[in-house]
């Protein structure tokens with residue numbers, strides 16, 4: 001983006017946010033808190049979730065369609081609130097779109113910077129763990145071998161069905177995490193935006209099966225801060241105190257009558273933040 005001195009100082013257009021489904025609501029929660037003057041248009045690609053078991057080409061196409069949908073709504077910036085879509089499509093989206101594009105990525109950096117010699121478990125979709133962009137991020141860590149990538153198929157489907165209870169995920173967590181039974185785990189990175197909604201289930205499992213502090217990390221707060229910096233740098237922040245209404249408009253490729261109530265509930269429920 002180039003600096004345009006003729007631009008007005010405020011921009012009341014909404015910010016577009018998308019995810020494969022409901023996960024981006026965890027990113028949006030952070031943005032709503034940090035940016036009280038902004039309004040958001042959220043697109044959940046619920047009909048095509050999960051992205052995490054698809055090929056890079058399929059994810060790229062779906063991410064481009066989601067971005068096009070939001071661009072047609074007249075958004076001033078785009079947030080890719082999906083680690084999987086970031087891994088597969090962020091470069092293509094930045095090349096193609098003429099608005100700033102902000103993304104979420106697995107928060108392995110703060111997890112690796114925290115002191116300790118135990119493992120850092122990075123829970124994400126299978127696609128994220130395999131794609132080159134995430135692999136390059138891992139390779140930049142001072143101690144990349146400390147990070148163990150765990151592709152967690154199955155969790156997203158249940159969260160998409162509206163489940164977030166502490167006991168709803170034990171079978172899948174056991175299947176994916178039993179290889180590390182009894183090990184020292186310093187940090188667990190929630191590398192999928194759906195996972196903060198089941199942080200209590202993950203924490204409970206970790207406390208029962210690992211030693212070590214098992215601190216949870218996600219990239220959502222960093223994404224919200226980055227969005228704030230970009231809005232100010234591009235001089236497209238909304239005017240303070242104008243109280244936009246509605247703050248969040250919701251669109252989905254799925255059944256809106258089913259999806260919107262789940263989305264609105266996820267924006268409100270207590271999670272660990």
Ligand code: DGL
Pocket residue numbers: 019020021023024049050051052053081082083084085125128156191192193194
């Ligand atoms: N919420 C998404 C992420 O952060 C993807 C979940 C999925 O569709 O598999 O990776």
